[in-house]
Amino acid sequence: MHEFKRVKRLPPYVFAIVNQIKMEARRRGEDIIDLGMGNPDLPTPKHIIDKLIEAAQNPKNHRYSASRGITHLRMAICEWYKRRFDVDLDPDKEAVITIGSKEGLSHLIYAMVEPGDLALTPAPAYPIHPYSVILAGGDVRSIPIGEDADFFKNMEDAYKSTWPRPKILIINFPHNPTTDCIELDFFQKVVNFAKENNIIVIHDFAYADLVFDDYKAPSFLQASGAKDVGVEFFSLTKSYSMAGWRVGFCVGNKEIVGALTTIKSYLDYGMFQPIQIASIIALRGPQDCVEEIRKTYEHRRNVLIQGLKNAGWNIKPPKATMFVWAEIPEAFKKMESLEFSKFLMREAGVAVSPGIGFGEGGEGFVRFALVENEHRIKQAARGIKKALNKRS
Helix, strand or coil: CCCCHEEEEEEECCHHHHHHHHHHHHHHCCEEECCCCCCCCCCCHHCCCCCCCHHCHHHHHHHHCCCCCCCHHHHHHHHHHHHCCCCCCCCCEEEEECCHHHHHHHHHHHHHCCCCCCEEEEECCCCCCHHHHHHHHHEEEEEEEECCCHHHHHHHHHCCCCCCCCEEEEECCCCCCCCCCCCCCHHHHHHHHHHCCCCCEECCCCCCCCCCCCCCCHHHHHHCCCCEEEEEEEEECCCCCHHHHHHEEECHHHHHHHHHHHHHHHHCCCCCCCEEEEEEEHHHHCCHHHHHHHHHHHHHHHHHHHHHCCCCCCCCCCCCEEEEEEEEEEHHHHHHHHHHHHHHHHCEEEEEEEEHHHHHCCCCEEEEEECCCHHHHHHHHHHHHHHHHHHH
16 A cells, blocks of 8 residues: 555544543443543524524525635624724635634645745644644644743744744644633734744634633734734634534635635635524624633533542643643652543543643643533542542
C-alpha cells in the first residue's frame, strides 16, 4: 500500500484509547460517568428547534445552499457582533458561515499554509489548532500557556528564536483546555505585535458566553486594528447548545475571509438551509436561553470543584469554558495523565481527558468536561474520593 504522509504526521489519538476503555467497561455493564469529551448535553432551545422544523417543511429549502452562508445569517452574525462588542462588520466581505468552527479553521489554514510555513500555537492546545497546520504541510512552534506562564512573553520569545519567521498565530481565549482568560489589553498587544511582524492572527472564540464570576470575555476584534491583521471564529455550539448542528462563522479581515470563502466554494455547498434559518432565530431571538445555559455550566463547575475539594483535590475554579483543568494530585504524578485517566475510570467509574492528548504542556493534567447533570457530577466526585483515598 502507498504511504499517506499527512496522516503519518499525526500522533496516535490518545482520546481514542480512553474512549475504547470506556466502551469496554460499559459493555461489561459498568456505570461510567463520562466527563471526557466536551460534548454539550443540554438541549437546543425550543424556539430554535421550532424554526428548524418549520423551515424544513418548505421544499424550497431542500436544494443546495450557498457555501458562504445565506445572506440573512451573515447579516445576523454581524448584528450580533455589533450588539455584543460594538464591532462593525460587512456581511458581504467580512463574514463567512462555516460548517462548525473546526471545519472553518481547518480549511482556512489549508488556504493559507504552504509547505515550510510556520505557525505559532499554544501548548497545550485544542488538537485542531496545531494539527490543521500540520495537515496542510506546515510546521508548528509551541508557546507554553497555563496559570504560571506569561503567554505574551513566551510568544515574543518563540517568534524571535524561530527561523523562518512564523506566518500565523492561532490563539483561543477563553482557552481550551487550560481555561486561561485574558483582558482586552492582551489582544491589543497581540494586534500591535502582529502589525510589527507581519503575522496573521486567528482567534477561536468558542467560549465567548460560558463565563463565570462576572468575567466578560473580550472579542479579538474589539482591539484597535484587529481587522487589519486577523479573523475570529465563533460558533453556536456552546452558547446555544447546538453542537450537532455544526454552525460556525469566520469574521474579520476581508482578504482572509475572502480566502476561506474561495476555498469553501470548491469544497462544499454549505449547510442544510433550514439549519441556517434556525440559526438566524438563535442570533436574533430571545437571549435568555444563553444565560440559562451559562448558569447551568457555572453551577456544575461549582459542584465539581467542591466535590473534588472534599476528595482532597484542590483546584482553582475556572473563570470560563465548560471545562476544569486539573493538575494531577502529587501522590499520583508518577502515573502520568493517560495512566491516571485509566485509573479514574477503573477505580472511580469516571472518564476524563488525559492532558497528554492536548500535546506538549498537557502532561501532568487531566480535563473534566461539565457535560453531566449535578447529580452525576456529585456521584463522580464521590467515586473519585474513594479512588484517591484507596491509594493514599
